[in-house]
Amino acid sequence: MKLYSLKNGVNPRRVRIFLAEKRVSLPIEEFDMESAGHKAPAFLAKNPLGTLPVLELDNGTSIAESVAICRYFEEMIPEPPLFGRSSLEHAQVEMWNRRMELELLLPTIDVFVHTHPFWVGKRTQVASWGEQRRQQLVARMRWLDGELKDREFVGIDRYNIADITAQVALLTARGALKLPIPEDHPNLMRWWNAVSSRPSARA
């Protein structure tokens, strides 16, 4: 089994944090945007979309999509549960992970792609769309701060995949976008300090 990852890629990071929480260690092949090995025919045969992460099983099957890879490991290694324990928690984690993807992670990626110099010449940049998404991201941070007022983690009271999705989004916001959590967001800051001090945060 092998994981194909991308240097500084937010989605590969999601999977690496998830695996660290499950205490899974496996061979990782790291690609980078400059040499673009993930656009070469050998990799496109594994994932024609040319995106990462991809998990390759021993029988040659490839699983792309971060959440699909995480679900595979959740089934194989149920403890600690990162998709919830009960039917209700499964639904709550699904709901919140999707929200963290749509409301936090995608706006973060859009601001990065449409406004950051790294993407000049690599993607068509629409600065006004990047700015609109930046405003959304700022608004969503405030929303999440309110949601975390009476709850330790995102969606349920135990660290789960929705926390990981929010964590990688806010890591990118703080690093690449220079958009740290504002000081008047005490609940989000308390949550951030808790998730980023977990050993898995360094994965």
Ligand SMILES: N[C@@H](CCC(=O)N[C@@H](CS)C(=O)NCC(=O)O)C(=O)O
């Ligand atoms: N929905 C996919 C997104 C995969 C994706 O877009 N990955 C980015 C890294 S965060 C990528 O491979 N970018 C390289 C490229 O587009 O060339 C997932 O969650 O796995």
